[in-house]
Amino acid sequence: MAQDTDHLGRPIVAVTGLGVLTSLGEGQAANWAALTAGTSGIRRISRFPIAGLRTTIAGTVDFVAVDDPSGPALSERLAERVIAEAIAEARIGADGDFPGPLFLALPPIELEWTQRSMLAAAAGANETIGYPDLLRAAAAGDRGAVYERFLFGSVGERLADRFGTKGSPIATSTACASGGTSIQLGVEAIRRGETDVALCVGTDASVNPESLIRFSLLSALSTRNDPPAAASRPFSKDRDGFIMSEGAGALVLESLAHARARGATILGLIEGCGEAADGFHRTRSSPDGKPIVACMRRALEDAGIGPDSVDYVNAHGTSTPENDKMEWVGLTTVFGDRAGRIPVSSNKSMIGHTLTAAGAIEAIFTLLTIRNGLLPPTINYETPDPAIPIDCVPNTARPGTVRHAISNSFGFGGQNVCLVLGAAPQD
Numbered sequence: 001m002a003q004d005t006d007h008l009g010r011p012i013v014a015v016t017g018l019g020v021l022t023s024l025g026e027g028q029a030a031n032w033a034a035l036t037a038g039t040s041g042i043r044r045i046s047r048f049p050i051a052g053l054r055t056t057i058a059g060t061v062d063f064v065a066v067d068d069p070s071g072p073a074l075s076e077r078l079a080e081r082v083i084a085e086a087i088a089e090a091r092i093g094a095d096g097d098f099p100g101p102l103f104l105a106l107p108p109i110e111l112e113w114t115q116r117s118m119l120a121a122a123a124g125a126n127e128t129i130g131y132p133d134l135l136r137a138a139a140a141g142d143r144g145a146v147y148e149r150f151l152f153g154s155v156g157e158r159l160a161d162r163f164g165t166k167g168s169p170i171a172t173s174t175a176c177a178s179g180g181t182s183i184q185l186g187v188e189a190i191r192r193g194e195t196d197v198a199l200c201v202g203t204d205a206s207v208n209p210e211s212l213i214r215f216s217l218l219s220a221l222s223t224r225n226d227p228p229a230a231a232s233r234p235f236s237k238d239r240d241g242f243i244m245s246e247g248a249g250a251l252v253l254e255s256l257a258h259a260r261a262r263g264a265t266i267l268g269l270i271e272g273c274g275e276a277a278d279g280f281h282r283t284r285s286s287p288d289g290k291p292i293v294a295c296m297r298r299a300l301e302d303a304g305i306g307p308d309s310v311d312y313v314n315a316h317g318t319s320t321p322e323n324d325k326m327e328w329v330g331l332t333t334v335f336g337d338r339a340g341r342i343p344v345s346s347n348k349s350m351i352g353h354t355l356t357a358a359g360a361i362e363a364i365f366t367l368l369t370i371r372n373g374l375l376p377p378t379i380n381y382e383t384p385d386p387a388i389p390i391d392c393v394p395n396t397a398r399p400g401t402v403r404h405a406i407s408n409s410f411g412f413g414g415q416n417v418c419l420v421l422g423a424a425p426q427d
Contacts (some may be wrong), residue, residue, distance in 0.1 A: 004257040006271075007304035010191040013270040014259045014424070017090025017252030019082030020364045022351045023059035023245055027085060032368050035376045036397040040229035040350050042243050048209055050157030055221040057228040058207045059245025059352035074107055074205035076155045078248035078357075083163055083201060090252035090264065092197065093164070097147065102165035103185040104156045107206050107356045155203075175411030176316075178202060179249060179359025180419055184273040185303055186253045196258040202360030203248035215318035220320060230380050234317035234346035235324050235392045237385040242318040245352030249360035255424070266424040268367040271404065272303025278414025286414065287322060289330035295416040296334045296406060303420035305404055307335050310342065310420075312375060312405040314366040315392075318353055319347025327408065328388045343400060345369075345393045349379045350371075359409035359417060366407045366421050375400045 006012050020027065023041030024034040034041070041059045050056040064081070066073045093099045156169035174181045179202030186198030215221045222241035224231040233239040260268055276298065278291035300307060316327055332339040347365050354361055369375055374397050382396035407419045 002254070004260070008028040011193070012255065013187045013190050014254050014256045015251055015267045015367060016092065016254050016259050016264045017086035017250075018267060018364050018367065019087070019089070019250040019253070020248070020361055021061065021078055021082050021083030022065070022247035022354065022361060023061055024351055026063070026081065029369065031365075032033050032372070033177075033219045033345065035131055035350060035365060036374055036379050038205065038350065038379045038395060038397065040232075040379065042228045042231055042352055044228055045207070047207070049309040050409065053209070053212055054216050054223050055212055056225045056357065057231055057243060058212075059243060059247070059354070060207050061205065061246045071205045071208055072105065072155055072244040073245055074246070075248070075354055076158060078246070079104070079155070079159055079250070080162060081206050082203070082250040083159065086199070086250040086252050087163070090262070092252060096162070097164040098166070100195045100199060101167045101189065102156065102160050102163070103181040104159065104169055104171045104200060105202035105356050105360060106155055106171055106173060107204050107273045108173055145348050159201070163199070168193070173356060174415040174417070175413055176353070176355055177356055177411035177415045177417040178356040179361065180225045180363065180407070180409040180417030181264065181275075182360060183251060183253070183270060183363055183419060184275065184417060186251075187270050187273055190253060195257050198253045198393045199250065200253055200360065201248065201250045202357035203353055203358040205246045207244050207246055215244065222319065225252065232319045232349045232352055233316065233380040234319045234349050235328070235385060235388050235390050236381055237319060237383045239319045239324060241320050242348065243352035245354045247354040247357050247361050249357055251360065251364065261354065268370055268424055269422040270419060271305070271422040272299045272301070272420035274299030274302055274418040276416050278396040278416065280414055287326055289326045289333060291414055292327065292330040292408070292410055292416050292418075293333045295418045296330060299406065299418040299420045303404070303422075307338070309404050310335070310406055311402040312369060312400065313342055313344045314362050314369070314405060314407040314408045315344050315346045316408040317348050317378070319346070319348060321379040323410065327390060327410070328390060331390075340389050341391060343375050343393050343398065345376045346378045347376060359402060359407070362409070363407045363419055363421060366405050370402045370405055370423050373399060373401055385417070
């Protein structure tokens with residue numbers, strides 16, 4: 001039997017449960033089938049009026065209904081469903097009694113336009129309304145749920161209550177790296193001996209008019225609205241921006257020793273985590289790629305492997321001109337001449353950018369890639385960029401043996417997380 005500690009004597013961290021939900025569908029089976037078939041989940045927005053918007057498409061999750069139309073409510077519902085799938089696969093604990101802490105990645109919780117309008121009317125239409133006035137209006141009337149949600153960001157607390165996680169839930173928002181951050185926090189807690197088990201979740205349902213307008217003002221979104229499925233084009237010369245999307249992913253992490261002791265099925269390993277902050281700009285990352293180079297190198301060092309051991313990269317691959325070029329610069333620096341020969345996929349070509357949830361969802365897809373020996377494609381790759389001579393597994397899935405893989409997550413404001421994921425040990 002392989003040992004239960006890594007090259008630094010720390011507990012090896014195993015994955016024993018996965019749950020995923022994206023615009024492609026709900027559950028591992030549905031998502032994996034669509035992903036490897038090259039199916040797109042990007043569609044015309046039907047949830048709200050789109051007249052006047054420059055971008056009218058998104059990867060919305062329209063098959064999950066909530067009574068509350070706000071993003072936080074849908075984010076919570078998506079998280080509930082993926083957590084239930086992950087716990088069921090791990091076969092750990094009991095309903096409402098998960099034996100470890102919750103590490104949750106979720107978008108900033110704020111009042112949305114519909115809530116603001118309602119509360120402004122309650123506060124008095126003739127007054128100058130500020131944010132504190134809106135919160136007082138929520139507290140004074142029969143709107144306690146709104147007050148609780150937006151003042152205290154109650155998603156984490158409600159999920160902890162529902163699933164009986166232990167200790168205070170840790171909710172984090174590190175932009176598009178958040179899902180990776182939640183996994184890193186779980187790994188570190190297990191390595192420090194604080195827990196044998198952790199529940200790591202990323203969820204995001206931010207597709208609303210205000211978010212679309214904000215990202216459009218940053219010139220970050222694709223305006224290739226027709227057909228929607230062809231809009232996300234990572235690493236292609238004609239890429240023009242990312243597609244906002246919704247989704248959630250959950251992972252049950254355990255120390256390998258704990259998982260073996262209870263006879264759990266090991267789905268894969270979290271071998272290394274790396275992070276690096278970049279103070280270059282509020283929204284842009286440094287175009288020279290230095291922070292993401294540091295991020296990937298730290299993850300490899302943490303895993304105790306060199307660049308030559310990496311068989312596959314699940315790229316951040318947003319489909320924005322600057323970000324894709326920056327990631328390629330980082331890959332060439334870390335992998336040298338191998339950069340153009342390592343298979344690289346961008347799941348965002350099919351599911352769009354799930355923002356806060358992306359790191360968790362894409363880590364799950366990377367683990368499924370390792371387990372199934374099939375590399376998901378990067379669809380819409382029709383016009384190669386001569387400045388990025390990458391093997392992006394273009395358009396069609398490809399068989400491939402993967403023992404060690406990297407999953408990259410690079411966020412606005414230069415918040416970067418890289419995970420090294422490995423195959424389950426062959427005992």
